[in-house]
Amino acid sequence: MNWRHLLYGGVTVLALGLAGCASKGTQVILLPQADGSPSAVVVSAKGGASQVVATPFERATVAHDSTAKPELDKADPDKVRADNEALFKLLPPKPQQFVLYFVEGGTALTPESSAALDSVVAAALARKGGDITVTGHTDTTGNLTDNDTLSRRRAQEIAARLVTRGFPQSHIEAIGRGERELAVPTADNVEEARNRRVVVLVR
Numbered sequence: 001m002n003w004r005h006l007l008y009g010g011v012t013v014l015a016l017g018l019a020g021c022a023s024k025g026t027q028v029i030l031l032p033q034a035d036g037s038p039s040a041v042v043v044s045a046k047g048g049a050s051q052v053v054a055t056p057f058e059r060a061t062v063a064h065d066s067t068a069k070p071e072l073d074k075a076d077p078d079k080v081r082a083d084n085e086a087l088f089k090l091l092p093p094k095p096q097q098f099v100l101y102f103v104e105g106g107t108a109l110t111p112e113s114s115a116a117l118d119s120v121v122a123a124a125l126a127r128k129g130g131d132i133t134v135t136g137h138t139d140t141t142g143n144l145t146d147n148d149t150l151s152r153r154r155a156q157e158i159a160a161r162l163v164t165r166g167f168p169q170s171h172i173e174a175i176g177r178g179e180r181e182l183a184v185p186t187a188d189n190v191e192e193a194r195n196r197r198v199v200v201l202v203r
Contacts, residue, residue: 012091013041013053014084025063029075032056034094034203043070095203096123099183102196104141107150107157110193117158121165123202132167132202133178134158136176139195140188143180153175158198 012031028043030053040054047067053060057077062070082089098120100113109117124132136155138147155174163169184194 003116012039014087015079025061025066026107027059027061028053028070029059029080030054030056031091034091045070093127095201098123098200098202100198100200101193102154102198104139104191104193104196105150107153117161120158120200121162121167124162124167125165127202130171130202132159132162132200134162134172134174135199135201136174137183137195137197137199139180140179140182140186140190141193142189148162148176148178150176151178154198158200 005186013031014029014031015026020047028041030039030041033039040052042050042052043062044050045062045066045068046064049067049069051060051070051072053072055074057075057080058074059073060070061073061182098116100116100120100146101110102108102113103110103135124130134155136151136158138151138154140147142150152175155176159169159172159174179195181196182192183197184192186192
């Protein structure tokens with residue numbers, strides 16, 4: 001077999017030239033996303049007829065010069081992995097998520113989260129060419145505008161710490177969500193330590 005591991009718009013697939021020759025046609029198999037999120041890819045024949053491949057290990061087969069819709073079936077996941085072990089080893093590792101918590105009202109981490117920052121740094125530096133998204137959050141005390149600002153400051157503080165520990169700044173995105181995405185739903189003006197946090201996604 002002559003499989004190629006490809007990435008289409010962030011969607012990972014395996015593409016195969018049938019009979020070892022692209023002139024015979026092509027098969028495309030959709031692989032599951034590392035984070036478990038849904039994905040899809042459109043496979044088109046020469047005449048423009050297409051099929052959406054949207055289920056992990058779903059397979060589309062299209063003959064060379066065919067104007068008919070690609071044929072869909074399901075590949076055997078175990079066989080695909082066994083036949084393409086080397087390619088699966090090249091897939092990026094699953095994203096890792098870390099949650100760090102803050103002392104009320106500012107950008108100081110709790111002692112436990114300050115110690116946990118080492119794990120975040122280690123995970124980030126272990127991924128060559130990796131990216132990090134840091135999303136800051138607050139509880140519902142204070143007004144929306146101030147909480148938006150505070151959540152951004154928290155995200156920026158963690159991003160800055162990662163940079164000082166050797167992770168490239170150009171690969172970090174720091175954003176604030178204020179009190180919009182509470183980990184623990186509360187009424188307005190309620191102190192909740194579990195909402196004063198940043199979520200760090202390493203991928």
